[in-house]
Amino acid sequence: xxxxxxxxxxxxxxxxxxxxxxxxxxxxxxxxxxxxxxxxxxxxxxxxxxxxxxxxxxxxxxxxxxxxxxxxxxxxxxxxxxxxxxxxxxxxxxxxxxxxxxxxxxxxxxxxxxxxxxxxxxxxxxxxxxxxxxxxxxxxxxxxxxxxxxxxxxxxxxxxxxxxxxxxxxxxxxxxxxxxxxxxxxxxxxxxxxxxxxxxxxxxxxxxxxxxxxxxxxxxxxxxxxxxxxxxxxxxxxxxxxxxxxxxxxxxxxxxxxxxxxxxxxxxxxxxxxxxxxxxxxxxxxxxxxxxxxxxxxxxxxxxxxxxxxxxxxxxxxxxxxxxxxxxxxxxxxxxxxxxxxxxxxxxxxx
Amino acid sequence: xxxxxxxxxxxxxxxxxxxxxxxxxxxxxxxxxxxxxxxxxxxxxxxxxxxxxxxxxxxxxxxxxxxxxxxxxxxxxxxxxxxxxxxxxxxxxxxxxxxxxxxxxxxxxxxxxxxxxxxxxxxxxxxxxxxxxxxxxxxxxxxxxxxxxxxxxxxxxxxxxxxxxxxxxxxxxxxxxxxxxxxxxxxxxxxxxxxxxxxxxxxxxxxxxxxxxxxxxxxxxxxxxxxxxxxxxxxxxxxxxxxxxxxxxxxxxxxxxxxxxxxxxxxxxxxxxxxxxxxxxxxxxxxxxxxxxxxxxxxxxxxxxxxxxxxxxxxxxxxxxxxxxxxxxxxxxxxxxxxxxxxxxxxxxxx
Numbered sequence: 001x002x003x004x005x006x007x008x009x010x011x012x013x014x015x016x017x018x019x020x021x022x023x024x025x026x027x028x029x030x031x032x033x034x035x036x037x038x039x040x041x042x043x044x045x046x047x048x049x050x051x052x053x054x055x056x057x058x059x060x061x062x063x064x065x066x067x068x069x070x071x072x073x074x075x076x077x078x079x080x081x082x083x084x085x086x087x088x089x090x091x092x093x094x095x096x097x098x099x100x101x102x103x104x105x106x107x108x109x110x111x112x113x114x115x116x117x118x119x120x121x122x123x124x125x126x127x128x129x130x131x132x133x134x135x136x137x138x139x140x141x142x143x144x145x146x147x148x149x150x151x152x153x154x155x156x157x158x159x160x161x162x163x164x165x166x167x168x169x170x171x172x173x174x175x176x177x178x179x180x181x182x183x184x185x186x187x188x189x190x191x192x193x194x195x196x197x198x199x200x201x202x203x204x205x206x207x208x209x210x211x212x213x214x215x216x217x218x219x220x221x222x223x224x225x226x227x228x229x230x231x232x233x234x235x236x237x238x239x240x241x242x243x244x245x246x247x248x249x250x251x252x253x254x255x256x257x258x259x260x261x262x263x264x265x266x267x268x269x270x271x272x273x274x275x276x277x278x279x280x281x282x283x284x285x286x287x288x289x290x291x292x293x294x295x296x297x298x299x300x301x302x303x304x305x306x307x308x309x310x311x312x313x314x315x316x317x318x319x320x321x322x323x324x325x326x327x328x329x330x331x332x333x334x335x336x337x338x339x340x341x342x343x344x345x346x347x348x349x350x351x
Numbered sequence: 352x353x354x355x356x357x358x359x360x361x362x363x364x365x366x367x368x369x370x371x372x373x374x375x376x377x378x379x380x381x382x383x384x385x386x387x388x389x390x391x392x393x394x395x396x397x398x399x400x401x402x403x404x405x406x407x408x409x410x411x412x413x414x415x416x417x418x419x420x421x422x423x424x425x426x427x428x429x430x431x432x433x434x435x436x437x438x439x440x441x442x443x444x445x446x447x448x449x450x451x452x453x454x455x456x457x458x459x460x461x462x463x464x465x466x467x468x469x470x471x472x473x474x475x476x477x478x479x480x481x482x483x484x485x486x487x488x489x490x491x492x493x494x495x496x497x498x499x500x501x502x503x504x505x506x507x508x509x510x511x512x513x514x515x516x517x518x519x520x521x522x523x524x525x526x527x528x529x530x531x532x533x534x535x536x537x538x539x540x541x542x543x544x545x546x547x548x549x550x551x552x553x554x555x556x557x558x559x560x561x562x563x564x565x566x567x568x569x570x571x572x573x574x575x576x577x578x579x580x581x582x583x584x585x586x587x588x589x590x591x592x593x594x595x596x597x598x599x600x601x602x603x604x605x606x607x608x609x610x611x612x613x614x615x616x617x618x619x620x621x622x623x624x625x626x627x628x629x630x631x632x633x634x635x636x637x638x639x640x641x642x643x644x645x646x647x648x649x650x651x652x653x654x655x656x657x658x659x660x661x662x663x664x665x666x667x668x669x670x671x672x673x674x675x676x677x678x679x680x681x682x683x684x685x686x687x688x689x690x691x692x693x694x695x696x697x698x699x700x701x702x
Contacts, residue, residue, distance in 0.1 A: 262688060266630035277624030279617035337613060 003081050004324050007316075011088070012109030014311035018130020022298045023246050025178040025218070025311060027133040028089075029140050029235070032163045032172035033122035033147070034154040040164040041100065041117040049101035052121045059150035060105050060114065065143055074102040080329060083320035089127070091115055112139060119164045120172075122147070131242060133175055133235045141231070167224075171231050176222030177242045178207075182295050183252030184245075185217045193248060194219075201225045202241055207287075216287030216314070221245065257299055268296030272303055275343050280336040286317050286343065305347055313346055354432050355675050358667075362439070363460030365662035369481020373649045374597050376529040376569070376662060378484040379440075380491050380586070383514045383523035384473035384498070385505040391515040392451065392468040400452035403472045410501035411456050411465065416494055425453040431680060434671035440478070442466055463490060470515045471523075473498070482593060484526055484586045492582070518575075522582050527573030528593045529558075533646050534603030535596075536568045544599060545570075552576045553592055558638075567638030567665070572596065608650055619647035623654055626694050631687040637668050637694065656698055664697055 013026040038044060038052050053073075060066040074082060074095070082096040091104055095118045103116030115123040124147070126140035147153075154162040161172040168174070184190040194204045204221050206214045221242060223234050256264060271292035275281075281289075294310050296303045315321065322338045323330050330338065364377040389395060389403050404424070411417040425433060425446070433447040442455055446469045454467030466474040475498070477491035498504075505513040512523040519525070535541040545555045555572050557565045572593060574585050607615060622643035626632075632640075645661050647654045666672065673689045674681050681689065 262630060266632075266691070269628035269630055270625050273624030273626075273628030274621050275624075277620040279613060279620055281617075340617070 001078060001080050001324060001327060001329075003077070003084050004327060006084075006088070007321065007325055010109055011312070011315065012111040013127040013129045014308060014315065015129045016307040016311055018128055018132040018135070020246050021130040021307060022294070023180055023249050024131035024242060025180055026127050026129055027131055027136050027175070027177050028125060028127045029133060029136045029173065029175045030123055030125040031140060031144055032120040032161065032168045032174075033124065033144070033151075034162055034164070035121045036152040036154045038121065041102075041119065041121060042164065044100075044117075046101065049117050053101045053103050053116050055151060056114070056116045056122055056147075057103065057105075059147055062150055063143065063146050065112070065146070066105060066107060069108070070104075070106050072104045072106070074104060080320050080323050084324050087318040087320050088315065090125075092118060092123075094118060112143060120168070122151075131177060131239065131246070133177065133239050133242075137175070137231065137235050171229075171234060173231050173234050174222055175234055175238045176220045177238065179219050179221055179242070179245060179249075180217055180291065180294055181219055181245070181249050182217040182291050183249050183256050186256060187252050189248065189252065190219075193245060197221060197241065197245075200241065202238070215284055216291040218287070218291075218314075253295070253298065264295070264299065265301060268292050268299070268301055268303070272296065272305075272347075276347050278340045278343070280333070281340045281343065282332075282336055283317060283319065283339065286339060287314065290314060309346055313343060316342060316346070352429060352431050352675060352678060352680075354428070354435050355678060357435075357439070358672070358676055361460055362663070362666065363462040364478040364480045365659060365666065366480045367658040367662055369479055369483040369486070371597050372481040372658060373645070374531055374600050375482035375593060376531055377478050377480055378482055378487050378526070378528050379476060379478045380484060380487045380524065380526045381474055381476040382491060382495055383471040383512065383519045383525075384475065384495070384502075385513055385515070386472045387503040387505045389472065392453075392470065392472060393515065395451075395468075397452065400468050404452045404454050404467050406502060407465070407467045407473055407498075408454065408456075410498055413501055414494065414497050416463065416497070417456060417458060420459070421455075421457050423455045423457070425455060431671050431674050435675050438669040438671050439666065441476075443469060443474075445469060463494060471519070473502075482528060482590065482597070484528065484590050484593075488526070488582065488586050522580075522585060524582050524585055525573055526585055526589045527571045528589065530570050530572055530593070530596060530600075531568055531642065531645055532570055532596070532600050533568040533642050534600050534607050537607060538603050540599065540603065544596060548572060548592065548596075551592065553589070566635055567642040569638070569642075569665075604646070604649065615646070615650065616652060619643050619650070619652055619654070623647065623656075623698075627698050629691045629694070631684070632691045632694065633683075633687055634668060634670065634690065637690060638665065641665060660697055664694060667693060667697070 034040060035052050035055060038048050041049060057071050060071060085091045085104060086093060086096040090106060090110065090113050095102055095115050101117055105114040107113055111128065112126050124140055124144055126136040128136040156162060160170040163169045163172055181190060184193055197204055201224050202221055203224050204219045207218050223238050229237065271289035275289050275293065290310050290313060293303060297307050317339045319335055322335050326338060385391060386403050386406060389399050392400060408422050411422060436442045436455060437444060437447040441457060441461065441464050446453055446466050452468055456465040458464055462479065463477050475491055475495055477487040479487040507513060511521040514520045514523055532541060535544055548555055552575050553572055554575050555570045558569050574589050580588065622640035626640050626644065641661050641664060644654060648658050668690045670686055673686050677689060
């Protein structure tokens with residue numbers, strides 16, 4: 001366990017800035033890239049994995065944006081550290097659990113990062129607070145162009161960037177927006193919305209990506225198609241769809257507030273009351289109550305906290321984060337205790 | 352609705368004084384008395400009811416203790432007022448719902464009161480905070496003796512005081528202690544205790560007496576036998592039994608605290624958090640959470656409130672009390688709203 005210093009660093013995409021931060025928490029764009037003449041990581045020998053790792057590391061060291069950025073070799077990190085990076089949305093589940101030579105480069109305030117030897121040699125990720133896909137893409141594009149000059153990307157003029165999995169081939173881009181949709185969950189319209197998204201080539205996932213449970217009414221909405229439309233098309237398309245979902249959610253919230261303001265007040269304040277007072281609390285319960293309090297902030301119900309603190313708690317109260325914070329592994333019951341303590345402190349200091 | 356002024360008056364037996372007030376909330380002794388040559392109230396004509404009412408009223412007016420005490424004719428009070436008096440433990444359910452000429456005399460701080468033409472012509476009641484049966488009885492005895500001089504009590508040297516129901520004949524006394532037994536409820540020993548009480552001629556009831564639901568872990572323990580033992584014997588016997596129950600409860604609390612202090616802290620603080628933050632709350636839920644907070648006070652967990660405030664809330668948050676407080680009848684949902692407001696105010700002002 002050696003990532004404690006990251007606990008004190010601000011995460012840029014949690015700052016509750018950008019467009020519609022009360023509903024669209026963050027916008028994320030990632031690119032899959034591979035190097036010519038080196039097999040995809042899963043087919044590569046250890047020596048070949050080391051080769052791609054060193055090449056990408058070298059490229060990063062020559063790019064001004066990554067000046068001073070940590071370049072981690074995941075082999076040097078234990079299970080809790082890797083889970084910590086996963087919880088931080090810096091690496092994927094596969095990257096956290098896989099073996100072989102794997103790396104991670106972390107840019108300023110975690111707004112840009114880069115996985116080395118995940119499914120592809122390179123996975124570049126840009127995240128911004130709020131509905132800011134274009135901004136995330138703008139920064140990512142610049143870095144990708146600079147990397148392109150230093151590295152020999154596997155690219156076919158006919159089909160675009162080559163990737164380990166054909167679903168990523170073409171632009172290699174996936175864009176997603178992390179959305180808070182409590183009203184659509186409460187009025188039970190969420191399934192209708194998710195089905196409609198599927199029909200137009202979009203997919204909604206839980207907080208940790210594919211196959212993960214939805215907690216705290218948080219949904220990641222992303223494009224499924226990477227082949228075909230160009231990058232700008234993907235961004236525009238997703239942004240348009242997300243704006244529609246935001247409109248539905250806003251409409252749902254308005255109706256909720258109009259028809260049952262007192263009930264909403266009660267649910268919100270009870271959630272706040274439990275968070276500020278509990279002495280033991282699970283992560284799932286934390287997410288459930290944070291969702292209610294977040295809604296209270298949106299409705300301006302006079303709660304003594306702010307959106308960025310709630311965003312931060314979503315990350316800090318995860319199991320590996322708690323374990324890093326105390327510098328040792330903890331059994332779940334002990335984590336529930338430390339989690340409650342952290343929530344009380346954050347909500348009280350946030351006044 | 353005309354009893355609003357009583358809302359501002361302190362109720363002496365809620366003051367959390369006397370012995371073991373953390374477990375024995377209050378001690379109550381009542382005497383059933385009847386007047387010679389007037390039929391029992393249920394058999395009496397209206398004129399005869401008026402006669403007993405006037406005689407008892409007259410006696411009270413001559414007794415110094417009752418100087419300035421309100422003498423209410425229940426016929427003049429509406430449904431909410433009568434329920435208010437019931438919630439205040441000044442009258443019985445039967446007295447609140449029955450017709451005919453019925454009265455109530457309320458002594459200083461409600462420590463002594465007197466129902467006229469309930470099941471018997473006279474029901475004298477003395478209540479004290481904590482386990483103070485003897486003190487309640489001492490005051491009651493004095494008043495009873497003074498009344499005896501003014502009134503012609505129906506008394507037989509062989510069997511004692513005559514009463515409408517033979518179960519009250521003899522001493523006419525019933526003594527009870529209102530007990531808070533959350534540990535015995537949590538460790539599921541309560542049924543064993545209640546069965547043991549039954550075997551020795553004691554009975555445990557809910558907050559509002561016979562046949563009422565137990566709420567907030569509050570039990571009224573009382574003697575079933577009025578014929579046979581003399582008054583001192585009844586008091587001593589009940590006190591001895593109650594002390595045993597207190598010992599069981601203390602043992603239960605100690606074990607609870609030793610084996611699951613963190614869990615207890617969590618349950619207590621969550622209950623407090625909900626009470627201080629809820630915007631709508633039912634009476635049953637209020638009682639449930641007050642019970643937990645009361646336990647927190649007992650364990651000295653640093654809560655920002657006091658036992659007498661919790662005692663007071665037990666009474667003030669009842670439906671008729673809320674309706675008197677706003678001076679109009681309220682539908683249950685509106686009561687839940689006013690109740691939550693009152694709880695927040697009381698818990699905040701009680702710092």
